[in-house]
Structure formats: structure tokens, C-alpha cells
Amino acid sequence: DTEVTQTPKHLVMGMTNKKSLKCEQHMGHRAMYWYKQKAKKPPELMFVYSYEKLSINESVPSRFSPECPNSSLLNLHLHALQPEDSALYLCASSPRDIPYSNQPQHFGDGTRLSIL
Amino acid sequence: SQQGEEDPQALSIQEGENATMNCSYKTSINNLQWYRQNSGRGLVHLILIRSNEREKHSGRLRVTLDTSKKSSSLLITASRAADTASYFCATVLAGGTSYGKLTFGQGTILTVHP
Numbered sequence: 001d002t003e004v005t006q007t008p009k010h011l012v013m014g015m016t017n018k019k020s021l022k023c024e025q026h027m028g029h030r031a032m033y034w035y036k037q038k039a040k041k042p043p044e045l046m047f048v049y050s051y052e053k054l055s056i057n058e059s060v061p062s063r064f065s066p067e068c069p070n071s072s073l074l075n076l077h078l079h080a081l082q083p084e085d086s087a088l089y090l091c092a093s094s095p096r097d098i099p100y101s102n103q104p105q106h107f108g109d110g111t112r113l114s115i116l
Numbered sequence: 117s118q119q120g121e122e123d124p125q126a127l128s129i130q131e132g133e134n135a136t137m138n139c140s141y142k143t144s145i146n147n148l149q150w151y152r153q154n155s156g157r158g159l160v161h162l163i164l165i166r167s168n169e170r171e172k173h174s175g176r177l178r179v180t181l182d183t184s185k186k187s188s189s190l191l192i193t194a195s196r197a198a199d200t201a202s203y204f205c206a207t208v209l210a211g212g213t214s215y216g217k218l219t220f221g222q223g224t225i226l227t228v229h230p
């Protein structure tokens with residue numbers, strides 16, 4: 001079992017739907033990340049939250065809207081997605097201690113998203 | 117451009133043999149990390165090596181880092197069928213504002229036959 005929990009595990013949605021992905025960790029980590037991973041490819045960073053504030057947005061289209069309501073929870077709101085957005089969406093967290101770069105990231109098992 | 121490149125892309129070995137994967141990168145790094153991903157699962161952190169370190173061990177894993185050649189290798193000794201997975205190197209660039217941003221290599225698919 002992973003310490004980062006992602007729900008749902010699978011999601012199928014139409015291009016006009018609105019849905020949300022949820023990520024939760026109770027390790028007291030203060031940095032949380034969203035990645036997108038296409039089949040047989042490495043994960044690509046989308047967003048980074050540090051102390052509940054958006055710190056990095058890797059030029060992600062606005063149809064993806066992240067939210068960090070508290071230090072344990074990270075959401076990714078989806079609206080008007082395209083078929084090419086079908087992928088595995090991974091959430092990760094890290095302690096964000098100084099120096100924050102020298103910390104491993106803990107990943108959830110992801111949400112497999114299919115856009116019809 | 118992609119920071120990390122790995123080779124081989126795929127590696128097939130017998131149980132008990134050693135597996136070596138290589139990773140190259142392009143710019144100065146703070147540290148380099150290796151992750152494993154089993155099919156349909158998330159990534160699991162294996163080992164982190166800092167830019168001022170040359171070698172690290174963890175159980176059956178040995179990682180080397182050569183900053184002059186901008187390359188790293190991961191050695192898995194006495195492999196087991198359970199080691200079958202994709203292995204990714206990931207770099208954290210040097211500098212103070214990266215927020216631990218990981219840039220992944222393309223990965224090596226390791227298959228260990230019983």
C-alpha cells in the first residue's frame with residue numbers, strides 16, 4: 001500500500017464533462033505534485049504546490065485546474081478535456097524540508113483517465 | 117529538451133543475473149534519483165545520490181554518479197522475478213528554486229525471467 005492515496009483509480013469521461021481527481025497524504029509533507037504519464041513514457045510534471053500555494057505550473061492548459069485546500073489534500077479539476085489528455089495522472093508528495101531538493105518523492109498509484 | 121536519457125530501453129535477463137541501467141543528463145544537477153514503476157502502479161523511490169557523491173548502495177542496488185561525464189548507472193545484483201518493472205532516473209537541477217522538480221529519463225524496461 002502506498003502512503004499517497006489517489007481516487008478514483010479509473011475514470012472515463014466525455015469531453016464536455018467536469019470531474020475531479022483527488023490525492024491525499026497524511027505524512028505531514030508540505031510539497032505536493034501532479035504528473036501526467038502517457039503509456040510507455042516517463043512522468044511529466046504539471047503542477048507543484050508548496051505549503052498549499054501553487055509554486056510551479058508547467059504551462060498546463062487551463063482545462064486542468066489544481067487546488068490544494070489543505071496540507072493533506074490535492075485536487076485536480078478537469079473540464080472540457082481532449083482525447084489526447086487520456087493518461088495516468090500521478091500525485092506525489094515530499095517533505096519540503098530545507099534543502100527541499102534533496103528529498104525523494106512519494107507517489108500514489110495514479111488515476112487512469114480515459115476521455116471519450 | 118529531455119534532461120535524462122537512459123539505456124538500454126529494454127533489458128531481459130535470467131533470475132540471478134545482474135542488471136545494469138545507464139542514465140545520461142545534460143545540465144548541472146543537485147541530485148539524481150532512481151525510481152521503479154511496476155505495471156499499472158505508481159513510482160517507488162529507490163535511491164538518491166547527491167552531486168558530491170560518487171557511489172551509493174542500498175541492499176542489492178548500487179548507484180554510481182560521474183558528474184564529469186554527466187552520467188549515472190544503476191546496478192541490481194542477483195536479480196529476482198519481482199524486480200521486473202520500469203526503472204527511471206530523474207534529475208533535480210542545480211539551483212535554489214526548483215522546488216524539487218524532477219525531470220525523468222525515458223526509462224528502462226527490465227524483465228527478469230524465472
